Every structure is written in C-alpha cells, then in structure tokens.
Amino acid sequence: MKTERVDTLHSSLNEGGRELINVKFIVGTGRGLRRDQVEQAAKSAVKRAFDSGLIDNPPMSNMAPM
Amino acid sequence: MAIKPVSRLRTLIERIAAQSLPVEIPTIRDALVDLHIQDRIIFYPDNEMNPEELRGVYYQYRVRSGVYADPENISLIIYCARLSIPWQRIICCKELVHIFDTDFETTDLAEEIDGLIDRLLGPFSTEDISVYDIMAAKDRLALYQCLPLLFPESERIKYKELLIRNAVTIESIAKAACLPETFVRLLMSDEWPSLAEAFEC
Numbered sequence: 207m208k209t210e211r212v213d214t215l216h217s218s219l220n221e222g223g224r225e226l227i228n229v230k231f232i233v234g235t236g237r238g239l240r241r242d243q244v245e246q247a248a249k250s251a252v253k254r255a256f257d258s259g260l261i262d263n264p265p266m267s268n269m270a271p272m
Numbered sequence: 273m274a275i276k277p278v279s280r281l282r283t284l285i286e287r288i289a290a291q292s293l294p295v296e297i298p299t300i301r302d303a304l305v306d307l308h309i310q311d312r313i314i315f316y317p318d319n320e321m322n323p324e325e326l327r328g329v330y331y332q333y334r335v336r337s338g339v340y341a342d343p344e345n346i347s348l349i350i351y352c353a354r355l356s357i358p359w360q361r362i363i364c365c366k367e368l369v370h371i372f373d374t375d376f377e378t379t380d381l382a383e384e385i386d387g388l389i390d391r392l393l394g395p396f397s398t399e400d401i402s403v404y405d406i407m408a409a410k411d412r413l414a415l416y417q418c419l420p421l422l423f424p425e426s427e428r429i430k431y432k433e434l435l436i437r438n439a440v441t442i443e444s445i446a447k448a449a450c451l452p453e454t455f456v457r458l459l460m461s462d463e464w465p466s467l468a469e470a471f472e473c
Contacts (some may be wrong), residue, residue, distance in 0.1 A: 216381070219310065222335075226380045227333055228370060229331050230330040230331075230367060231328070231330075231388070231389060233392050243325050247424040251350045252331060254316075255348060260348065261316070262314045263315055264301065264315035265360035266298075
C-alpha cells in the first residue's frame, strides 16, 4: 500500500514523456498532516496545472516601484 | 589557497542587486533564464490547493518535443493561490532556489519523495539520521536563501537606516516589499548579515 501511494505520485511525475529531475514541496500548516495527504495534494495539483495548459501566471505585487 | 567559486545563487543575487522594491517574481525568473540554467520556468496559481495540506510544489523535469529534438529543461512552480500575495511571492521565490540544487540535493526517486515528505512533516530527529534529514534541512534553508532576491541588500541597508530613525515601520517596509512581516523582521534584524553569510546568500 505504502509503495503504491509513493509510486503513484512518482509515476505521475514521470509520465507524458516527462523525466523527473527534482521535486520539492512546501507542506501545509494543518496539524496532524500525513504523508499520503501531501502526496495526493501534490499529485492533484500537478494534474490541474497540466490540464490547464500550463499558462504562466506568477504572483504580481501590483504596486509601483518605491 | 583555492578561491571558492561564486555560487550560481550568488550570481543571481548580484544580477538582482540593482532592483528596487518590490522585486517582481518575473524579474527574478528572467534573470534565471538568462543564466541558461533552465529553458522555461512556469508559475501556476492553484485555486484548489488547500494551504493546510500543501502550499507549493517545485517540479523540475526534462521533456523532448520530438525523437530528434533537444531536451527542454522546465521548472514548474505550482503555488497556492488562496494565500496572500506576499506569501505567494515567498513560496514562488523559495521554489526558484531549488533550480540550484546539486545532484545530492535533488529528489527524484520514489523513496526520496517518501523520505523528504516524512522529514518535512516530522520533528528533526537526532536518533535516526539519514540523507533525508539533510535533504529536508536544505529544503528549509531555501526559504531563507530566497530572501536577498526579494529584498536586495542595498534596499535592506536603506530601509534598516530608515527603521532605526523611526521613519518607517516593519509594517510599512513589508508593504513596500510586498512580503510577509515575519520575513521583513528577520531581514531588518542585526543577525541577518551573519545569517546571510552562513547561508551563502
């Protein structure tokens, strides 16, 4: 079961002709957070990003330089 | 005595050095691409990401558009769009620093993903030391190493002097930099120059 969960995220990062080079996380702030929650959240986030067409949209301060 | 080569992070910091506040994420990204370390760097705001579970993902991968095509090195940074803009900026910049990870620091095997997340979630252990502890420690270090990119040293010195004269507050500096106050407080501390030197940033 444990191997299946890890392979699922790992496999998703190596599918679609992509070769994983590096993956990092900023985990959430919830108490009692489990590894499988983080992995599933990351897997879902990656899927959403690719489903959206990978449109680049960095956060902007929307302020004029001081 | 051999001179230690300037790290690529320091090279990037020097390229950003002349920027005024707020330093925008695309400015840092463009400087990185100019260094030819990555072909593309993409930022994706995720409105469905639950910040209690996850706040950011850095996914670096290689892909070929065709059998005979050169591989393209891409960094995808997925960030939680439910967080404040200052926190989104911190998350994006911290993840950018991972572009400089050495082979030892990269996480690309299934068991490394497992071990890294366990170490990020659990308390630091002094009993069961493993390479994953070092990986997690380096991961946390990136959070501090990204700060000089978002708050160039010349600006830090300027605002520190203004703060000492009570001409500005931590709150007003944070607004000018578009950063969370907790990081501005650290940058304005007397300890920061020594920390930056220790963190090699």
